[in-house]
Amino acid sequence: MPKNQQFKEFQEHSVAEFFKKNRQMLGYSGKIKSLTTVVHEYVTNMIDAVEEEEDNLPEAFVKIEEMGPEHYKVIVEDNGPGIPENYIGKAFGQMLAGTKFHRFMQQRGQQGIGAAGAVMFGQVTTGKPTKIITGQGDGKILECELSIDVKKNRASINNKKTYSGEMKGTRIETELKNVLYQKGRYGIDEYLRRTVLANPHLKLTYVDPEGKTIIYDRAVDDIPPKPKEAKPHPRGVTVDDLLGYALRSNSHKIKSFLRNDFTRISGKKVKEIQKKISFDLNKMPKDLRWDEAEELVQTFKETDFMRPPTDVLVPIGKKRLEKAVEEQLEPEFKQVVERKPKVYRGGVPFIVETALAYGGKAGNNNGDNEIEIMRFSNRVPLLFNKGTCAITKAVKSVDWDRYGIKDNTPVTILVNFTSIHVPYIGAGKKSIAEEEEILNEIRLSLMKTGRKLGKYLKGKRRQRKRLQKKKTFEIYIPEISKSLSEITGKKEEEIKKHLQSIVKQRFSDIKEDE
Amino acid sequence: MVEKAQEKALKELDEFGNQLLEKLNKKEAPSFQIPSRTRSNVEFDEEKEIIDITGKKSTRSFINASHVRKFMQTLLVARAAEEYIKNNRTVSKRELYYNLKHKLPGTNKNTWDDDNESSAVIDDLEATLGIVRQQMNVSAKSRGSIYGDITLKQAGDEFSCKKLGKGGWAIPGNVEDVEIVDYNAELILFIETEAMHSRLVEEGSYDDLDALLVTGQGMAPRGVKRFLKRLQDETDLPLIAFTDGDPYGFYIYSVLKHGSMQLAHVNDYYAVPNSKFVGMTMDDIDKYDLHNVTENLDEQARKKIEHNLNYEWFKYHPEWIKEMKKMRKKGVRIEQQALANKSLDFVAKTYLPEKIENEEFLP
Numbered sequence A: 001m002p003k004n005q006q007f008k009e010f011q012e013h014s015v016a017e018f019f020k021k022n023r024q025m026l027g028y029s030g031k032i033k034s035l036t037t038v039v040h041e042y043v044t045n046m047i048d049a050v051e052e053e054e055d056n057l058p059e060a061f062v063k064i065e066e067m068g069p070e071h072y073k074v075i076v077e078d079n080g081p082g083i084p085e086n087y088i089g090k091a092f093g094q095m096l097a098g099t100k101f102h103r104f105m106q107q108r109g110q111q112g113i114g115a116a117g118a119v120m121f122g123q124v125t126t127g128k129p130t131k132i133i134t135g136q137g138d139g140k141i142l143e144c145e146l147s148i149d150v151k152k153n154r155a156s157i158n159n160k161k162t163y164s165g166e167m168k169g170t171r172i173e174t175e176l177k178n179v180l181y182q183k184g185r186y187g188i189d190e191y192l193r194r195t196v197l198a199n200p201h202l203k204l205t206y207v208d209p210e211g212k213t214i215i216y217d218r219a220v221d222d223i224p225p226k227p228k229e230a231k232p233h234p235r236g237v238t239v240d241d242l243l244g245y246a247l248r249s250n251s252h253k254i255k256s257f258l259r260n261d262f263t264r265i266s267g268k269k270v271k272e273i274q275k276k277i278s279f280d281l282n283k284m285p286k287d288l289r290w291d292e293a294e295e296l297v298q299t300f301k302e303t304d305f306m307r308p309p310t311d312v313l314v315p316i317g318k319k320r321l322e323k324a325v326e327e328q329l330e331p332e333f334k335q336v337v338e339r340k341p342k343v344y345r346g347g348v349p350f351i352v353e354t355a356l357a358y359g360g361k362a363g364n365n366n367g368d369n370e371i372e373i374m375r376f377s378n379r380v381p382l383l384f385n386k387g388t389c390a391i392t393k394a395v396k397s398v399d400w401d402r403y404g405i406k407d408n409t410p411v412t413i414l415v416n417f418t419s420i421h422v423p424y425i426g427a428g429k430k431s432i433a434e435e436e437e438i439l440n441e442i443r444l445s446l447m448k449t450g451r452k453l454g455k456y457l458k459g460k461r462r463q464r465k466r467l468q469k470k471k472t473f474e475i476y477i478p479e480i481s482k483s484l485s486e487i488t489g490k491k492e493e494e495i496k497k498h499l500q501s502i503v504k505q506r507f508s509d510i511k512e513d514e
Numbered sequence B: 001m002v003e004k005a006q007e008k009a010l011k012e013l014d015e016f017g018n019q020l021l022e023k024l025n026k027k028e029a030p031s032f033q034i035p036s037r038t039r040s041n042v043e044f045d046e047e048k049e050i051i052d053i054t055g056k057k058s059t060r061s062f063i064n065a066s067h068v069r070k071f072m073q074t075l076l077v078a079r080a081a082e083e084y085i086k087n088n089r090t091v092s093k094r095e096l097y098y099n100l101k102h103k104l105p106g107t108n109k110n111t112w113d114d115d116n117e118s119s120a121v122i123d124d125l126e127a128t129l130g131i132v133r134q135q136m137n138v139s140a141k142s143r144g145s146i147y148g149d150i151t152l153k154q155a156g157d158e159f160s161c162k163k164l165g166k167g168g169w170a171i172p173g174n175v176e177d178v179e180i181v182d183y184n185a186e187l188i189l190f191i192e193t194e195a196m197h198s199r200l201v202e203e204g205s206y207d208d209l210d211a212l213l214v215t216g217q218g219m220a221p222r223g224v225k226r227f228l229k230r231l232q233d234e235t236d237l238p239l240i241a242f243t244d245g246d247p248y249g250f251y252i253y254s255v256l257k258h259g260s261m262q263l264a265h266v267n268d269y270y271a272v273p274n275s276k277f278v279g280m281t282m283d284d285i286d287k288y289d290l291h292n293v294t295e296n297l298d299e300q301a302r303k304k305i306e307h308n309l310n311y312e313w314f315k316y317h318p319e320w321i322k323e324m325k326k327m328r329k330k331g332v333r334i335e336q337q338a339l340a341n342k343s344l345d346f347v348a349k350t351y352l353p354e355k356i357e358n359e360e361f362l363p
Helices: A002-012 A015-022 A031-052 A085-093 A114-126 A188-198 A239-248 A254-261 A267-276 A290-302 A318-329 A390-397 A436-474 A477-488 A492-506 B004-025 B068-086 B093-099 B115-129 B194-202 B222-235 B247-258 B264-269 B282-287 B299-310 B318-330 B336-341 B346-357
Strands: A059-068 A071-077 A130-136 A140-149 A154-164 A168-177 A203-207 A213-216 A333-338 A342-344 A348-358 A372-377 A380-382 A411-419 B031-035 B042-045 B050-053 B057-061 B145-147 B150-154 B157-160 B179-183 B187-191 B211-215 B239-242 B276-279
Touching (some): A031 A059, A031 A071, A031 A114, A031 A188, A085 A114, A114 A130, A114 A140, A188 A318, A188 A372, A239 A254, A239 A290, A254 A267, A318 A411, A333 A436, A348 A436, A390 A411, A390 A436, A477 A492, A477 B068, B004 B031, B004 B068, B031 B115, B068 B115, B115 B264, B187 B222, B194 B336, B211 B222, B222 B239, B222 B247, B239 B247, B247 B299, B282 B318, B299 B318, B336 B346
Parallel strands (some): A059 A203, A372 A411, B187 B211, B187 B239, B239 B276
Antiparallel strands (some): A059 A071, A140 A154, A203 A213, A342 A348, A348 A411, A372 A380, B031 B057, B042 B050, B145 B211
16 A cells, blocks of 8 residues: 555656656766766667657757856757647656557657756756747747756746748757766767667767767668557566556556457456455446555466467668668677567566677777677667676676687677566666566576687688688699699699699688688 | 610609599599508518509598698699609709798699608609609718729719729619629628728729629618619629618618518519628637627617517528527627728728638528
């Protein structure tokens, strides 16, 4: 019951209070991290928004301006559908009110706190509103300033200007203080680099505080398939989730709520569940108590359900990821592994994708002597809380040495975890919980990439040896040709050609790219 | 001017090159066969009565990483040999080594790094082509000499080996171009030491014995062995060996008669299987009462006896085995020059004429 209470309180909190209380959890701790978090929130929102539209390839512009000491302006612009005037407040000003919260669907952002948090952070540190410029491609442009009325828990929009001009998309400008721009593994540069890797259809232009422009071109030109909405599977829900769904349900009875709002719960199953539990499922969903929800979740665990459909997941895709890795890391060797969808907690489908890149720009970007790990969940780079993340743990659990991969081997490992429900540790969405099935999947795919690289490295070593061996023949060819020519009167050049072709044939396994 | 022996070499070299070329034209990796010269491939051929190599051959291929260097070196020597023959130049092994040592084009590698490499290749080429180095105008060391009533011709010069002073004619490393013009002798006497050779020259033994006196100054070098072989072949005179009465002297004789293990691939060119051994023998010690001029065998000499006893070509002659066993039993050796104990001319006036007249030989 105290949990239930908490949930209700949570809803009643004002944005300001929520933000203050959960600031750290939301990623706004530390000067470098806070800046990265703001960019992250805007960029993920932006890509999700663009993808909502059919046939639109996302193109983003990110610019960081230095306004003074620990004072920056973040500008993010997209080519999305633009935002109608009356939705601006909802889109940016209200926490938990984003479109995402009510949808059980694989998306980058998950809880709808994101953009509002960023707006809030700007407002708290500078006292200034966030500027929004948006156009829907209809010849009109709307410019306004958005701030959050902390008392009313509502967005307030001021200095509204409408003018004509060609614009399709949205531009956000937020000023921030107490933040710091820095390169390195927690910085924006790295965040964006990784974003591009996981979103090969994204074109990104980035202007850093020094005015340097980096253009990341698309690695692929096709739009990835849209994730489908899917109802939750009974095995995948927590008590919290269940209560949340119950509260928002339109059904009049828990019976129908279960049948309508979940996948794989048939009328027959409802009857089976009813037999196992102590309360009547004919009651109103919103009257579901915490202890009853607990009982239900427990009963779900003891009941057999069909596995959830897994076609609702859209991973990056093997070919796309390969192209992205090729384009961004220009590796000497790459291996992408896409595993079949699996289920964790008995009901949550997920897919693990792994890429391993060797050589080229891969590995050791931050100067530390270890394998570079790039973590992603639903294509969003996870930069922080590396240590607690299932991906990191899986990487560390593999005996890379066995594949001839040492600490200083230039290797980048990329793992993208795709799921409708990512089991984050904390609301900061920075690391993935160590679910056994997840850990296993990541481990298995990593081992496969390791094996492949190991084989490649072995081949390379062999190749080097073969090359040396080939040389031992080649250095003697001129002398032999000359002698044999003098003995037989045959043209030296002809003998040389013959000998060379014999060596070439013998070493036909060696690539001709020396 | 190319001599007959060299003509054969040229023909063999030419064939060798063409054989390689043929393979190349068939797009095969060129290779050639070398009769194996390892000890295990050496045996005593009782029919020919020479130490020979068995039929085992190894292939040396261009496309084998452990062969290619030697392959190159072999061609290098083959090419040079052809040039030496055509230009009528004879080189020493050492000269050949320096002559052909250079960096391989575009590398820091030398054609060879020491003369072991070049020597091995010369031996290989001998075995492969079935000719001796002298035929390729690579001379062996010149050591040894001949004195006696024989007229030879070399490089256009005709000379009698009796009219060249006391030392006689120094036998060169390469005798392929030596022509036997005329001779007046009954036998060829091979003498181990130069000192004994001088003694016999001084005592006029060439006349008394009607002998051609040849010394190799110890173990006969290739030049002397080849010369003896040709001399015996072309004159059909008996070849009689006169060495110290010790396991080394007897071994020198065995090489003269059956050839050496090192040159097993070319013993046909050197060995004279019908040669005979006149002394010194263990029986001589008793017969000529030389007991006071023997010397005790040292450890090394005893070992040498054991080695000799184990050679197939020693076992082939029971007399040899008997002689070695006598030596072992007596524990002494007797030098040729110990005969001087009787008198300086004892060897020339008594010992040799007696033994040769009575044909007191070991086979």
